[in-house]
Structure formats: structure tokens, C-alpha cells
Amino acid sequence: MLELRELVKHFPAASGAPIRAVDGVTLAVPDGEFVALYGPSGSGKTTLLMLIAALMRPDSGSIVLNECDISKLSDADSARYRLNELGFVRQTLNLITGASALDNAALKLMGTDMGAREARRRIVPLLDRLGLGERVSHRAEQLSMGERQRVMIARALSTEPKLLLADEPTGSLDSMRGREVLELLAETCRERKVAVLLVTHDPQAASFADRVFALRDGRLAEHEPDHLSAALKAG
């Protein structure tokens, strides 16, 4: 269970008033739920994710995951938290060229105390589930964009986190592949009871979520999926 309470993060601007990237966000995401934050670029989506990933400290407010206040963790503890409790999927697909899909997916597990054999035992079914069963030993450059993003998802889920943060995960894909990837992401996380917090400016991506929130100027407003589709139609 992730709870954000009155979260605030402002950035000093070169001139004038500070930028209110996150301005009093309160949100609860139960285990296994898929929540999308939908908003245009510059609406504070990424900042919010950074705060939840303990990559930044909020100016005020708290982030509580399973009764632990994330915002108060030390640097080392926050790294451990990211390693074990959190998965992070981004738009950029920094796969190591020359390395296999398996090795790329196992990158995060290498940071744990897990041995190579056991890591493999965990990764292979995961890749299989994500539809990469036959591409396990293919090298990164032989994979398509969609496949690469699925490898990144496997990497994020490899440590069996309770929460997955996804920052425009389909940004590098065309709409068709994007849909496939999101479908897989949603299904896999649902099966594993992993809560997903997706930020996107793509209404199509947002439409996969159980709940959708609109984020504008650092503030959150609940957005009914119906409204969203209406927004799409009105376009």
C-alpha cells in the first residue's frame, strides 16, 4: 500500500516564483492496483515519481510504503529500497549492446546477493511471461523496441517489488507496440499483485489503468476514464 500525503516539491526558478512541480498531492494506491497519472509535459509527473523512488526529497509531506516513510530514508537505505521494493521503467531503453536479453534483464538482480543460477531461474519465466521466451539469448541490438522495453520491465520486476513506477514506458514505441507492452505490463503486475503507478501524456496509455488522475501544475484531480475518452474524442 502506497500512500502520499500532502506531498510538496518546489524548484527555485532562475527568475520569479518557484516552479511548483508537486503541490500538495495526496494519493493512496493499494497493492495490485494500476493507477495512471495523466498530464501534459511539465505537469510534475516525473518529479512525483522521483519523490516516490526516493531519488529526491519532498519539501514537505510524506510518502509511506507498507508503513515505512520513504522520504526519511538515508542514501544507502533508499538505494536498498529501490533495489528490493521498487521497480522503475522509463522511456529510455538503455540496454547494454552485445549482452543478451537475459543478462540485460538480470542487471538488477546482480546488485542483490543472488547467484547467477538462481537469477536465471527467476528471470527466464519472467521473460517468458512477457513473451520473450524465445528471445532470451538474443543480443540487445537484435531486439525490437517493444522487446527492449519488455526486457526493461522484466528487469524492473526481477526483484519482485511491490510497486512499479512507469515513466512514459511507451514513449519510444509506436501505438501498436505501446498497447501490447502496456497490456503485458498490466496483466503481469495484476497477477503478481504489484501496484503500478504510470505517468503518461498519452491518453491511450492512461486508459489501461484502474484509476486515472490528471496532473496539472503539480496538483491532482481524479479523472474518470469516461472523461478521458471524451477528451480523446473531443481532441
Added chain:
Amino acid sequence: MRFSSIVRLYRVRLRARLTQELFAVLGIAIGVALLFASQVANTSLDSSVQRLSTGIVGDMRFQISARDSHGFDESLLREVARVPGVQVVAPVFEQNANVVGPTGERSVDVVGTDPRLARLGGSIARHLNDLRLGGARVFTMPAAIAQDIGVASIRSVLVQIGSRQTRVLLVPQLLVGSTASLGQSPIALAPLRTVQGLAGTPGRLTSIYVRSPPRLDRSVLAALRRIAAGRLNVGHADMTTTLFRRAAGPVDQSTGLFSALSALVGFLFAFNALMLTVPQRRSLIEDLRLDGYTRRMIVQVLSLDAIVLGVIASALGLLLGEVLSVALFNSSPGYLSFAFPIGAERVVTWRSVAFAVLGGMIAATAGVLLPLQAAIAERPVRSTPLRVSARRRARLLLPAAGAFFAGTTVILLAAPQAAIVGVVSLTAALLLCLPTLLDFAVRVGGRLQRRLAGAASYLALIELRSRTHRARSLAIAATGAIAVFGSVSIQGARGNLQRGLEASTRGTDSRAGLWVLPRGKANALVTTPFSDVDRARLGRLPGVRTVQLYRGSFLDWGTRRIWVLAQPQADLHPISSIQLVKGDLRVTNARLHAGGWLVLSQAVAAEHHLHIGESFTLPTTVPTRFRLAALSTNLGWPTGALIMNASDYARAWGDQDPSAYQLELSPGASLVAVKREAEGVVGGLGMRVETAAQRERLHYAQAAQGLSRLTQIRTLVVIAAVLAMAAAMGAMIWQRRVRLADMKVDGFSRAVLWRALLWESTILLGTGCALGAIFGLYGQLLLTRALSVVTGFPVIESTPLLAAVGSFALITAVAVLIVAAPGYVAARVRPTVGMPE
């Protein structure tokens, strides 16, 4: 993090950056190789002398030694043996000899010692046990040296000592059957009596070695000093090594300094190569940090990168260095071999290996970690832009460069002996100036461009202005700057030194029309005395006006082996202006001519706190009081020289033997004819006749040989730098293909793109090299000053502007030419390269 995981992570990433990794390995290896080779060259010289000296004297503790080659009477041996605490005494008689075999001749150090030393002394002396062939005159030499003169098995050869020649049986060391090796040292071993017989001085010794328990050091030393009575030198048994180190110091220093400079170029090369993968590694670090890797884990992962890189590069570097030291650095500085038995063997010590490997590891670590420093230190996501701090840092560059420059100037003026520190600080100033100069060049280029128009130069300037590749651009320019800097300063200092040496030599050699002196390469400095028997006959030759006696030798004073030049008393100008450092030339010449005065090298005088006009006792065979007339350079002999007149020499050494006849020709006499006549008189006696011009040529060649290592190092610096720059530029251009393709889509033609790349290379390399040339001029001044002050070599200071411009133009042009090829290929890129399939 598990070690196995770190290794796996390394392996996983290797394939993507194998090429760049190999470049980095090569760069570091070049640096390690240069460090290693110069280390080996230095320790080889040092160790070959040390090994010989311990090989002969073993665990002996002290020695008493004579101050000339005539030595002292054997009776001293008994006296020394009676000193309480002395356990063993070993007599040694050592002479410089010329050995003539069927196919050539070699100068060697003939060491005669008692078979007693063979039992107790060092491993080499044990050969003597095998040399008792029933009273026959026998000696042995390293097989390699014997081979040089055409002796493969036992056979009779001619041995010349002074003007004496004797036939002796030579047994190459190979046949003696001992395991200890003389290596390739120019040394011959014989029983004491044999050597005494060869020199015609029975019952004489040149040194006595003593073994005593260390606890009695003080009392034994005091007793030995009493016996020596101020006429003999007393010191530790390894005195020769100490003397040698002193003499070889300047060469070691300069080699070390210049090797360090070239190593720096190698490491910059590696750094350039590592820069290529920085963006990839940076994004990987960012990802890993997002995935929950701690800073420590990242450092662990990168450390393995550095260690593997360092180890492989160091191993390759040692291998290359080995080749380099065998192929290039093996020539020992010739002039040192006149006074010391230097072997040609190579000695590799653990210290050299450790030093070179340490250098390699530091370079690898710095190369891997430094560019990623920010990525490691930062929190995984930047919240504040970096630019502010970068600009603040940039503002500090010039003042810092100024401070380093000022520091260098202080060193130049006040303490030139700290030249190494000076060069380092000058290099720092150079590197700190570079970013500003590059910005300036780009700005000026921008101004010019606006007038010139044309897309190519504009594109070049855009690339140079880009901050993304700033670090690599700077690294490339820095490589060029350091190469030209090193090249100009090494070559400049070398030129100044060589001109100085030549002028100084001319001052000595041209004193007589013809020189008559004992044969043998070891006698190049005219230090071997001979019996004065032919003076009258030479004087009677037609065309000869006068025959003057020249005397010379080496004098061990303190830790220095000093070259003594005693000019004929009749010589009214025993010293020339280039040789003089302090003192009035006319007065000095008059004083030397009058006698009772002498001229010392500045460094020697300083060491003994002597001032001009001061009176002191010279520690010769017959210690004599002299007054200091003036200070001179070292005349090309690293540890200093002493100039006096030949009559004073005879008095102070108690020895009338000359080392050379100086023949003055009557006006109109033919040099060639007189030379032939003179050879007729002395030719059979192991003597040779040389014209002044011949001697000058010989000395010039020797000076050039002594300095050849500097030229070699300079060449290596230039080659390494050109390769480094070209490789880095080439790689940079190659990486840019996608963008070039993009521009082609916009209608840029191949020619424009190629020209743009050439423009960019020229501006980048030209700026670096120009700065290097300017600093190089200052660097050569520093090095020249250091050489003249530290070593006392005669130098002629000059500013080789033309050479600097030449180096600058050459290196820039070659690098740009090399870059032209990958540039051309890259400009031919298909426009569709960057597009998704």
C-alpha cells in the same frame, strides 16, 4: 554485492566496448612501456656497476684505494691486516687496458686480485681459482666481449696498458666453467701478479679491500684513515657504485623526466579512448542507481573495470617496454664508460616493474573513474543544472594557470635544480590554459567565419562549441599540446647542451695540431698515463715545432669522480671562455700558467664550499695546496672537472708520466705528413696519433651518443602523440556518422562535411600544438637552466624558435593528415544510417 556478480556485470558489458577498451589498453601500455624501459635503462647501468663491484669484492666492508693508476706499495697490505678487527684483506690492482684480438679491440677494466679474494670475495672473483695454468700469463673476459674481438676459445691476445704491450693468453669466461657471470661488462680478470706484470709495476696495488665485523666499523675506519695518511682514499667497499651513481645521475634524471612526459602522452591517449564510452557508461550508472545500486556498488563495478584494464595494459606495457629497452634504450651513455666498467646487460628489478605497473594502474583508475566522477557522486537524478558550477570552475582556470606559471618562473630563477617540479607545474599551467585558449580560438574563428562564410567552417565551429564533447576535445588538444611541449623542450634542451659540449670540446681539442696518446676507446678523455720515452724522437721530426706534455686522470674526491685536465705549462690559454662560469678569463689563464692555481667545476667547488682565491688541499697522491682561480662548467663530464697546468699535476701526483703529447707544428708543415711521421715513431707502442679535427669529431659523436636517448624519447613522444590524437579524432568522427548522415539528408554534400571535419581537426589540434610550442620554449629554457646548474654541463642558451614552429607544424600537419582518412570515410556515410529500419 557478490564478487561473482561484479565479474558477470563486467563480462556482460565487455562486448559493447571492446574496441574502445583495446584502445585504452594500448594507450596505457605505451605509457607503461616508456616508464618501464627508461627505468630498466637506468637500473641496468646502475646495477651492472654494482653487480660487478660486489661480484668482485663480495661482502667486503671497506677499501683503501690509490688516487692514481700507479697505486701504492704492497707493503701496505701487511699494515692493514694488522689492524685489530680486520678479518680478511684482499689486494687489487686495477688498470685500464686495450685488448687487441684477431678481429678487433676493446677497452676493458683489468682487475688483478689475489686468489685469496677468489675464496672469500664475490662470485665473480671465484673464476680466478680456475685460472692458475701453471705460471702462464692468463686472464679471462666475458665470452661476449671476447667474441667481439674474435676470440672464441683460448688464444693469445695483445694487451696494452699505457704504452706497454704484452701478449697474454685469453680464456673466454665461457670456458672457465663458473656459474657466476660477468654478463657483458667490459672487464677482465687475472691473477694479481699477471696484471702487475702487464702494467710493468710489480709490487703495486690500486686498492685493498677489508672485511671486518660491522660493530667495529668505527675503529677499523679510523685505523685505515691513519694508514692512508691523507694520500689514499678510504671508504666503503662499494665506493665505485656510489661514484657511478653520482656520475650517471644527470642522465638518469633527464631520462626519467622525459619518460614521465612521454608516459603522460600515453595516458592521455588512454584517457581519450576511455572518453569514448563515457556516455554509455554514464547512462548505465544512472540506470543502475535507479535500480537501487548504491554508490559503493557502482564504485565496485567500476573498480573492476579499472583493475582489469590496468592489469592487462600493464602486462602489455611491460612486454612492449621490454622490447623497447632491448631495441632502443640499450646503448649506454658512452662517455660514462671511460671511467666506469659499464656492462651492456639489462637488469630488471622489481622496483622498475612495480613502478611501471603502479603508473599503469593509476592511469587506468583515473581514466575509468574521473570522467564518471560526477555521475557517481550525484544523486541518481540531477535536480539542479550542472552548468553553473562548470562556469565557476572555468573562471578559476586562468588564475590557477597563472599561479602555476609563476611557480615555474620562481623555480627557473631561484631553484633550477627542481626542474622536475618545474616541468610538472609548467605542464599543469599548460593544461589549465588550454580550455580558455580553445574558447578563444573558437571565438576568433567565429569572427573570421562571419567574413568568410561557407558552411564547412561554420559546422566545425558548431562542433567545437558543443559542450557535449568538450572533455574529449580538450583531451585531444591536450595530447597535442603536451606532445609539442615535450618535443620542443626536450629538443631545445638537447640542442643547447650539444652546442655547449661541442664548444667546450673544441676549447680542449684544438690546443694542439696533433695529439699522441695511448690507444683504446676508454682513453677518449686522455686519462691513461704512459712512460715518457719518445718525446725526444718526436721533437726531432721535421715540421714539429714543440712537443708539450699533457697530463690527465680521474680523481675521486668525496662522492665524485672528477676529470683532471692538466694543460702543458707552456700553454698560455689553458681555458676557453665557454668553459668558464665565474672568474676573469685573462686573469685565470695567467694564474693557471703561473702554477699553484687551478680551476674547478662550479658544482665541485660548491660541494667543498670553496670560493675564488681561496686556498685548499687537493686530495691527490701527494696532497698539495692550491688556490682556486675560477669556476668552470663540467666540460661535459657529469661529475665535474679540474683544470690545472701539467707541472702542478706532476707535483701533486708525484708522477712525471704524461697522458698525451701535444705536437705543435712549424708554420707551413703538412699535418698529414707530420702525422704519418709521428705514427712511424710511436705506432708500434700501442699509441695513436690524432689531429685536433679527428678528436673533435670523436667527441662530437660521443656527445651526440650520450644525448641520443633524449632524441629517441622525443621521437617516441611525437609518435605516441600523433597516434593518440589521430585515433581519438578518428573515433570521435566515426561516432558522429549518424549526425553526418542527418546533415546529408538536409542536402549537405560529402565535400562540405569532409571540409568541416578537417577544419575542426585543424583548429583543435592547431590550438593545442601552438600552446604546446609556446610552453615548450619556456620548458626548454627551464631544462637548459636545470642542466647547466644541476649537472654543470656547458650549455649555450638559445631560443629555438624555428625548431618550435617546426615541431608545431609537423605534429599538427601529420595529425590532420591522419585524421583526413577517417574523416573522408565518415563523410561518405549513407544518409540513411541513423534512421530506424
Added chain:
Amino acid sequence: MPDALLSLDSVSKSYWRGPSEVRVLSDACLELHAGEFMGVWGRRGAGKTTLLRIAAGLETPDRGTVRFDGEDLSLLSEQGHARLRRDEIGWIRRSGPRSELCILDYVALPLLIEHGQREAKRRADRALRRVGMAECAGQHWESLSDGERALVAIAHGIARRPRLLLIDDPTANLGVREREEIMILLRALVEETNLAVLMTVPDMPTALRSHQLRALSGGRLLTPPPDGRDDGDDGDEDNVIDFPGIQRSA
């Protein structure tokens, strides 16, 4: 009807992917006149980008001819191709400048081949003004939003006043509203300057904003049945068949 500006006549192209040959274009025919705006829609890997490349002369077809203004592209020298790309054909892509050029310099860059700096900048400024990005001239690519980037890319493409604009999926990263704005802008440009536009589009709603629509499927260029689209200015939303968000929420 006047001669077509761009014409593809029975163009075929195939690639080798591993051991198997993939036929990307098969007897594709197309004619585009000045003042026409054609959208090409197709699945990923259908060969949309290949089509554009062939049209730009960046790639040669295996069979068939490509003509620009009546000139057979396969007969042009390398210089001729460079001139064509410089003067006649603008190519708009998603990637921006990698060096830290400001937007004005980026747009002015290709103009420098023919013009001095001042003139190049004047023209670049005009292009930026046309797409409504004049106030961003001093900014850098990194600081722009996706929508702004797309506008700058268009300015970059039209600054040289080409006769044909080839656009590779400019709206892929954009939100609905931004996509809409881009399409309106492009249509206005076509009408103003008699420009011809060939553009690949990611989805039907966007595709429907163009004057003409082709679908690429199995290597063939198809013209959709006339009832699939309305020739008017408003795309017909009722024809949105394939839009997952709407289906889910329904």
C-alpha cells in the same frame, strides 16, 4: 491535371532480414502534385519509412522508377541528389540536433550551404515565426516539450522552402491536442505555399486529417474506400474503429 511533382511507378523494395527476404514495397504506385497533402498509414514495419526514403532518393528501389518533377532519381549523380535534398525536398524527422545549437541556429544550419549567416538566420526566423515558435529561437532542443520539438522540426524542414516535404511520423509522442495542432498547421502550409506533403501517420484519426490517404499493407499502397473518409476539413470521428482506450472504457 499538371504533371505530378513526385511519382512512384511500380516501385518494389525488399530487405534481407536474416535468411528470409522481406518484401516491403511491392509495385507501389503514387502520384503527388504540388499543393497535395498525402498521409500514409500502416502498421509498424509495413514500409512507411522505406517509402519516404525512396521518395527522397535516399534509397534506390529494386524495381520501378521514382521521378521528381519529371526527373528520374536513379539517373542523378551524388551531387544531383545533394542538390535535390538541399533545394527541393525537405525531410522532417523526430530527432533533433545533438550539439548545443540554439533553435535558430539549428533551423538556419542547412540554409548556410547557400546563404551567408545573416540571410540564413533571417530565413530561419521567418520559418520559426510561421510555426509560431519565434519566441523559442534562443532556446535549446532539450528544453522544448515534444509538441514544440515537432513544430521546430517542421520549421527546419520548410526553412529552405522546398517543393516537397517528407514527414516521418511527427506526432508519435504527442498528445491528442498537439497532434491536432500540427495537422492543422501542415494543412495551412500546404494551402499557403502550394507545397506537396507526403507524411507517414501513426493512427487513423491523424491520418484522416490529410487530403489524401493511402494505407500500406503487405507492401502494397492502397487507397481506402471513399466512404472511409470525408473530403471535408473535419475528420469523421465515427470512423475511429481501432482505438483501444475508447473500447476499454465503453
